[in-house]
Amino acid sequence: MSERLQASWQRSQEYGVSVEEVEPVFAGTFDQESLFFQCGREVLTDLHKTLAAEPISLMLTDADGLVLNRLSGDHSLLRALDAVHLAPGFAYSERETGTNGLGLALADRAPTLVRAEEHYAQSLCTYTCAAVPVLDPLTGRLEGSVNLTTWYKSSSELLLALAQSAASNTTALMLARSQGRSPRPAPRGEVFRVESARLEPGSGTLRSLSTAWTGALTLTKQAFAAGRVVAAVGEAGSGRATLLAQGERETRPRERILAASPPAPQDVEAWLSLWTPELGKPHTAVVLCDVDVLPAWVAERLRDLIHSVQGPVPFSMTAERFEDIPAALAALVDTVVPVPPLRDRSGDVLPLARYAARRARGRDVEFTAAAQRALTDYAWPGNVEQLHRVVKVVAGRTDVIDVRHLPGELRSGPSHRLSSIERFERDEIIRVLGRPGVSMKDAADELGMSRATIYRKIAQYGIRTAQ
Template identity: 25%
Template sequence: MHRVADRRIKIAAARADFLRFGHAETQSVPGVVAASWQRSFSAGVDASTSQAVFHNDLDLTGRLMRCSEPVIARLSGEMAEMPLSIVLTDYKARILSRSETDKTIGTLLDDVSLAPGFNYAEASVGTNGIGTVLESGQPLYIVGPEHFLEHLQPFACAGSPIRDPITGRVEGVLDISCLIEDASPLMHSLVRSAAHEIERNLLVDRSQRQQALFEEYVRVDSRNRGAVMAIGGTVVMGNAVAQSSFSPDEQWTIQEHARYLMISPGQPVDQIELSSGKVVHVRGKRVVVGPDVAGIVVVVEIVSEPAPVPVPASRLTLPPLRRHRLKKPIPADSSAILHDAESLLGKRASSGVVTALTAGAPLLVLGEAGGGKVSLLAELYRQIVPLGRSVVFGAEQLNQHGVHSAINNDLISALARPTLYIFRNIDRFTEAATAELEAFLVTREAGAGGLAVTVSQPDLQADLAAARPYTALLQHFTTSVTVAPLRHRQGDLPDIVTRVLARRAGLRPATVSAGAMRVISRYPWPGNIRQLEEALDTALLTRPVGAIQAEDLPAYCHGGAPRLLSAIEAGERDLIVGALHKADGNRMRAAESLGIARSSLYRKLKTFGITVTDS
């Protein structure tokens, strides 16, 4: 014990000399540590003030995390009696996860930012059991004064690189950290053994998802002469036919639509029109590994191509003319949020509704609540039948007062003008209301006005299997249209925001800044257009004049928390967002104003999905 203490005293003295003079007698210092001190000094690391830098662009669902989780869980269980922390980083020394066996060690590590998201590269925080492992490419045991930074002196850490067994490339580092008084040289052997176990998992896994996707892609490609593409995560593959048949923009559109089909219910088969005018048939097969969908392989066939436009000979030498599409003026009362859609799915919904309404066919409109289904129907009907009107009946109204009563009260007016009856949320109808509506549908089939119904229940197949009351009405419909959720229609957002502001701001010329638009584009809008309207209403109240800024939007817009927050959590989230805005996005100042450790703030940012950028 005395020998260990004497050795640490000598290392501490050598470190003090090195920091003071830039060099020191290092016979008592391991060569790898001395070399690391020199690199840290050359990189400009300040032993007193340097701190880890935070990153939010981490791969938390990748292969390294997947293969490490069972090893870390086992290690945590076996070492439960020791106060230590197990840290996993990526190949850039950015911490992906931290698991501690004792709350106290977790708090102490928060104070030195050894927490998820922070970068422990040697160039940032000097000699340590993560960054120095990556620099040296070997397992290391760094104790107390061997650390370059002052605030890391109380800790001991053992780290080992994790290598891909096939390529030999370092994928990350496994690190075990604890206080010096709890340290043991056995930590070195323990972390090396665990790292090797993770490497074995990597060998077995070798990305089972990618392998399964690749195998399915090869299988489908061998059976088809046409265009074949595979899409999954960050992996995109396409055969020579796909590359030669479609431009990069067309390929991107097909890939994005394939991702939509991959997660949508029903068979992944569709026909879409590309921006070039080509109409393609997409037939896909989902690739499932365990409980997860790894990707989708699609066969793409060109159904039709746009006819070439003849160019008069007299104009062949003239420069091309740029055409500007004139948009229709925004209706004062609009509810017309989708009819000028830019996204493929938005255009498809509008086209499907127009076709059905023009033909007079009873129409079933599916989609998540708040997605603008009724608004779309009413606006497009007004365009098709300028003198017509739309009458909307809600589920609550009809469940309470009955279908016959509500409709009979409206029939006199209906005789004077063409009418589209819209029954909203028939999936919420009682059995009695459903029976009355079915009787009306029979009457309507004899010639009483246009009709459309909406369903906000996305899992129609489950409802059919459960024989919910409204499913008995589906026999009366020959046409259906799906209005995709707002998160799958990002291309429509600028137009939607403009339309919502035109309706909500009155005479005020309301606009949104580029920063606010970035926040709006990043948020997934689980409540769809209805939630967007509420958010913009809040912003208009916050900033009565001038362009809406990012900080004017509600706090939840600045993140995408993966679960519903409690009232206390929502209040905490709002305080954090407010502090960040007051600090101009500077996380360190925001943490100080909130009275919490910087690493604690970053953990809460991740928990609440807050994505405010630094100034």
């Protein structure tokens, strides 16, 4: 087995992926108007015409491994793929299903062929999969992948070459049509997932976090050990679901965690049908995320389903405020654990930032002293999710993160609420001063200001410079 496959198997084990079968991870809706999807679908449709008699399934996935479409003329293959949930609407990233062709291609951003027994889940060992990532030809952003799947006994020598050709043609078509591209529209309907909790390797195992976090974790573990139902409450993005999942892992290490996020109204029945069969399985815990946005009738259905299961069902839930949890579910809660926002545990910022950067870059990333001050001084209204998002973008560009690499809002100190013109002016000053080797005189000339005005604006906006 190659080093890439060995590393993928190790990650799969750390993610807690089942080695026996693929557990369904369903997402509701996706953007069908994106340039990638439109071009990829056209390329695969043309390729399918030449392969209609072959036992091959052609698919597009998004950057998260969500299967967007599927083409095949072999109905027995399609039925078999349905049985392992390799179908539109289901997620197939490495974190959800372990080592597989498209998951590894997305994880490593490299063309990948995974044969039969090289798959992590035994239920996938009857297939061979070839996948190639597709990058936006203008921005370099990972858009998704082209995936070709066939029976493991079928000839697979040309499978990867076909996938590479389809991916290359998709990129070329995207480039040809990129002129005049309009902004990507918002997805139709809310995307949701029903999934085994995706604990990254090391996620929830950072031992150097603040006492505020470890105190909340201790309270959670004590409640789980006593068989209580826990509601983790706090601001969105603060790590409520991570806290519950970590508490489950450390209290009942053999537990498999099923996490469910709220569905769009039209997807409620599919949502319920996917995760409720898991309730009665031994060693399965359930985390209901964002229950405060569920309609009362859906909450009542959930309560009834939980009560219908014979024996105890380890489950917990998250919400912003306990008062907003629907009464049907609030009545089940035994313990409420407040999860502090990131601004109240500034000591967690740098450990979390370093971890996010290492994940994004694949190796340790250095933060300059100025960048560390900017990160720890910022209020992080979007909490840990915002921190991970910012660091992921910046770490993708450099091995040494300096303050000049950070977004404008992190590089200006506390001040009054800025107008649109003030924000534009602040960001322009930051952009110009952030270029290596730019002097105040150079910046003054480019911005059409005097040096005295620039110094005054720096003080007014609380801009931090790398000097």
